[in-house]
Amino acid sequence: MKNMIFNGFTLKYHKSINVYVNEEMKRVIFISKNNDEIHGMLEFNESNKVKIHPRWNVNFSVENTEVIIDVNYSEDE
Secondary structure, eight states: OEEEEETTEEEEEOTTOEEEEETTTTEEEEEOTTSOSEEEEEEEOTTOOEEEEEOTTEEEEEETTEEEEEESSOOOO
């Protein structure tokens, strides 16, 4: 798992996922390793409420301020 901190949240995500951050819009986008498919997005509002936009091939687990983003498929190494 890779880790990053965004907006007070710890985001832990699968090593095959690329991440793009839009600080101004308070969004974190999770993209496939080949940058050809959006896996999901986290969107933070002004009161730090999180809106999750997942795709079928990933799962988001949230506990307090920790979000784990994992894949629902086998990853070839």
